[in-house]
Amino acid sequence: MPTLRISNSGSALLLLAVLTTFMACAPKKSPPVPMDLAQESIIPIPVSLTATNSSFELTNATDIYVQGDSKELLKIGQYLADKLNPSTGLDIKVKSSNEAPAAGNIYLSIKKDAELGAEGYVLSINAEGVHLTANAPAGLFWGVQTIRQLLPPEIELPSKQAGPWRMASGTIRDKPTYGFRGTMLDVARHFFGVEDIKRFIDLAAYYKLNVMHLGLTNDQGWRIEIKSWPKLAEYGGKTEVGGGKGGYYTQEQFKDLVRYAQDRYMTIIPEIDMPGHSNAALASYAELNCDGKARELYTGTEVGFSTFCAQKDITYKFIDDVIREVAAISPGPYIHIGGDESHATKKEDYILFVNKVQDIVLSHGKQVIGWDEIATASLKKNVFVQLWSDEKNASLAVKQGAKLVMSPARKTYLDMQYDSTTKLGLHWAAYIEVDSAYSWDPATIIPGITQKDILGIESPMWSETVDTFDEVEYMVFPRLPGHAELNWSPATGRSWAAYKKRLAAHGPRFTAMGVDYYPSKLVEWKEDKDKKLKN
Numbered sequence: 001m002p003t004l005r006i007s008n009s010g011s012a013l014l015l016l017a018v019l020t021t022f023m024a025c026a027p028k029k030s031p032p033v034p035m036d037l038a039q040e041s042i043i044p045i046p047v048s049l050t051a052t053n054s055s056f057e058l059t060n061a062t063d064i065y066v067q068g069d070s071k072e073l074l075k076i077g078q079y080l081a082d083k084l085n086p087s088t089g090l091d092i093k094v095k096s097s098n099e100a101p102a103a104g105n106i107y108l109s110i111k112k113d114a115e116l117g118a119e120g121y122v123l124s125i126n127a128e129g130v131h132l133t134a135n136a137p138a139g140l141f142w143g144v145q146t147i148r149q150l151l152p153p154e155i156e157l158p159s160k161q162a163g164p165w166r167m168a169s170g171t172i173r174d175k176p177t178y179g180f181r182g183t184m185l186d187v188a189r190h191f192f193g194v195e196d197i198k199r200f201i202d203l204a205a206y207y208k209l210n211v212m213h214l215g216l217t218n219d220q221g222w223r224i225e226i227k228s229w230p231k232l233a234e235y236g237g238k239t240e241v242g243g244g245k246g247g248y249y250t251q252e253q254f255k256d257l258v259r260y261a262q263d264r265y266m267t268i269i270p271e272i273d274m275p276g277h278s279n280a281a282l283a284s285y286a287e288l289n290c291d292g293k294a295r296e297l298y299t300g301t302e303v304g305f306s307t308f309c310a311q312k313d314i315t316y317k318f319i320d321d322v323i324r325e326v327a328a329i330s331p332g333p334y335i336h337i338g339g340d341e342s343h344a345t346k347k348e349d350y351i352l353f354v355n356k357v358q359d360i361v362l363s364h365g366k367q368v369i370g371w372d373e374i375a376t377a378s379l380k381k382n383v384f385v386q387l388w389s390d391e392k393n394a395s396l397a398v399k400q401g402a403k404l405v406m407s408p409a410r411k412t413y414l415d416m417q418y419d420s421t422t423k424l425g426l427h428w429a430a431y432i433e434v435d436s437a438y439s440w441d442p443a444t445i446i447p448g449i450t451q452k453d454i455l456g457i458e459s460p461m462w463s464e465t466v467d468t469f470d471e472v473e474y475m476v477f478p479r480l481p482g483h484a485e486l487n488w489s490p491a492t493g494r495s496w497a498a499y500k501k502r503l504a505a506h507g508p509r510f511t512a513m514g515v516d517y518y519p520s521k522l523v524e525w526k527e528d529k530d531k532k533l534k535n
């Protein structure tokens with residue numbers, strides 16, 4: 001490319017005048033009308049789709065009608081209106097109706113269709129309107145995400161854009177393969193505030209994830225207020241990796257996060273990691289240590305050096321108090337007990353501890369999840385085991401009747417570097433380029449483990465090396481949408497070659513949403529990363 005050199009301000013002004021005149025006279029090109037639904041870049045790809053070669057346009061006559069006066073459906077309708085109004089500049093209203101509205105509108109309704117399950121939906125689009133149906137509200141919410149992806153990327157911008165706002169016509173019938181589709185943020189190594197978590201929830205919901213696991217405690221910080229043991233947060237929450245100021249969520253803030261997630265059909269799973277990864281608690285209360293001496297706060301990145309004292313009664317009184325308080329603010333069914341890398345705990349103490357803590361969680365009406373090491377203890381009924389490292393533990397878990405959450409580090413750990421040039425992140429499990437994150441199947445990756453043993457994939461974002469949410473976004477995107485597709489879409493016919501074309505079209509969507517993504521060279525992004533969409 002020849003470079004244009006401007007030698008003085010006179011010629012610069014002349015150039016500007018010529019360019020301005022040219023731009024004012026050039027006819028504005030409308031974007032092509034989307035006519036072929038089969039060419040649209042939906043992630044996760046729907047189970048089935050029929051294109052009918054016309055399109056629907058949002059106009060100033062468009063409103064969203066929901067069936068009946070269900071508060072829940074009205075809320076979903078309003079969520080969609082709130083996504084569409086800022087960028088279109090339209091005044092789309094949400095109204096109740098017991099029958100399909102007149103032409104030009106969007107209609108959300110519940111229609112029994114057993115095959116779709118609790119989260120599936122049918123989206124029918126023609127020139128006259130858009131009709132979204134589902135067995136249950138969650139299905140409507142996921143269908144709304146598909147509607148967003150069928151509109152131009154500028155729909156995600158926060159200010160008015162030119163339009164037009166058209167969607168290709170046809171019918172989509174869609175439902176997830178796995179019911180547990182998760183991601184995780186470690187808020188202990190570095191703390192992330194309520195607004196960051198809400199943003200993560202929104203971005204995950206766009207790809208139809210329904211689980212947000214928060215690693216609330218670790219050696220470097222305790223991030224949730226526990227009223228009966230106040231020093232945990234007030235003292236144990238004061239640090240983070242590198243010596244930053246840390247922080248914690250009050251119970252009121254945590255409840256607000258839970259509500260925010262519920263409104264997006266997402267369950268928050270709180271993790272209290274134990275008996276290892278517990279230095280922040282051991283620094284806050286001396287009596288939790290076997291030697292009765294409080295530990296120093298810790299801001300490094302070593303693992304495996306801390307443990308609660310499995311032989312002391314006070315340990316279990318403490319855990320009972322913590323689990324009771326966390327269970328009371330967590331309406332979801334699960335509490336994650338960690339259990340990973342407890343290298344400072346004797347084997348017999350570890351087994352004793354995990355057995356007792358399972359009973360504590362059950363006594364507060366919650367179901368246990370733990371990292372794969374907990375499968376070396378005797379698992380109670382309905383325990384979920386999260387594979388991250390040792391496949392033998394996954395097999396042990398399945399032999400005990402447990403179901404698996406699949407988080408193999410070499411494929412799903414979002415803190416792993418893309419390649420040797422990535423500045424953030426680590427690479428102890430693998431370098432994970434975008435193709436590697438996508439090209440595997442949870443149901444075949446471990447011999448002897450099949451789809452019936454698996455709840456779904458969860459993609460953990462550990463935070464030793466990231467300290468701003470922009471940095472989190474760079475590691476999470478664009479790998480998380482790939483994991484979302486493995487979770488939602490059928491494995492048959494899956495191909496990186498086809499997926500990477502759809503992913504390329506999400507570049508402008510990430511940009512419109514302000515997501516600071518990694519522009520992998522393996523993908524021919526549909527935008528120049530230096531020429532971001534106008535905000």
Ligand code: ACM
Nearest residue numbers: 340341371388409
């Ligand atoms: C883990 O990565 N320690 C679960």
